[in-house]
Amino acid sequence: MKPFTIAGIQMRVSATQSNLEMMKLKLDITMHLYPSVQMVMFSELCAYGPLTYYAQEVPGAFEKEMQAMAKKYAIWLLPGSIFEKDGDKIYNTATVINPNGEIVTRYRKMFPFYPFEVGITPGNEFCTFEVPNVGIFGVSICYDMWFPETVRTLAVMGAEVILHPTMTGTMDREIEHSIAQTMAAVNQCFFFDINGLETGGIGCSTVCGPDGRIMYKAGATEEIFPIEIDMERVKRSRELGVMRLGQPLKSFRDNLGDFSIYAPGAKHPYLDSLGPLIKPTKVDKLEKLKKLESEIELPVSVMSYKGDHNDN
Incomplete structure (x- = not known):
C-alpha cells in the first residue's frame, strides 16, 4: 500500500x-482535526468569487x-483558482504550492x-x-473535464491523480458526477472534483x-x-485492468x-454547421442572428466572446 x-x-x-480569511480558518480547522493530511484543495474561484472585477495579478498577495x-x-496546497490579470487578459488560474511554501506550478483553465464565462482567455x-515518493498529479478546472482530451492528455503525461476544482451551481451537476466517474475509469486514475457553495456552487x-467508483x-x-x-491502486489498474477487465490506457x-x-x-463541416457559440435565446431571435451572421460573415469568435462580465 502506498497511502x-x-x-x-x-x-x-x-x-x-x-x-x-475564511480559507485560512478552514485550513487551521482541517489541520487541527486531521493532522495526517498531506494535501489540501479548495474549489474553483474560492478566494474572490466569480466576478472578474476581483482579478488579481500573479504572483501577488493571495x-x-x-x-x-x-x-x-x-502540506501540499491547491487553493482553488483565482482570476489572474495579465496585461489586458484575464485567466482562470490555479496554483500548486509545496510543503516548503514554494510555487511548484500554475495552471490556466483551457x-x-x-x-457564459465571457472575457476569460483560455490557457494553452x-x-x-510530481509529489516526491508519491506520484504524478494533474490539474484541470471545471469545464475542462467536459472535453475528454484534457484528462486523457494528463494521463498520458503520467498523472495518477487529477485535482479538479470546480464551481458548478447549475442543474447539470449530476451530469458532472457521471463525467468525473467516467474520466476516472477511462484514464484509470483518482479524480478529486471539489465544488463550492452558494455563489461558489x-x-x-x-x-x-x-x-470509476465514487x-x-x-x-x-x-x-x-x-x-x-x-x-x-492506479498502478494495478493500469497494469491489470479496470476491475481486471478493460485496459483502456x-x-x-x-x-x-x-x-x-x-x-x-482539418476541416469540420458538421461542427461549422452548428452556428455560433452563444447563449440560448428565443427561436425568433436566434433565426435573426443566424441570418445576420450569414449575411455579414462574422467569425464565430466575434459572435461568441462579447461582454465583460462573467457568471460561470
Missing part, C-alpha cells in the same frame, strides 16, 4: 468580498498568503465556460507535477477511484473531507489511429 491523504474543503463562497499556510502546516498548457463534491460524495453543506488514497497506446479531426488545418 496519501488529500482533504477537500467545500465552503461557502461570497461574490462581493474576499474569502481569503499566493503569498497561501504559501505561508502551506509552509505553516508542511476551456472557459463559454458563452497542460499541467502535471451547489456542493456535492465527488472523489472517484481508478475503477469513494466519497459530499452533500450540500460545508464539509471538510480527508480521503486516504492508495497510489498502488494500454489499448489507447497500442491502437493509436490517425485521428484526423485533430490534424492542423
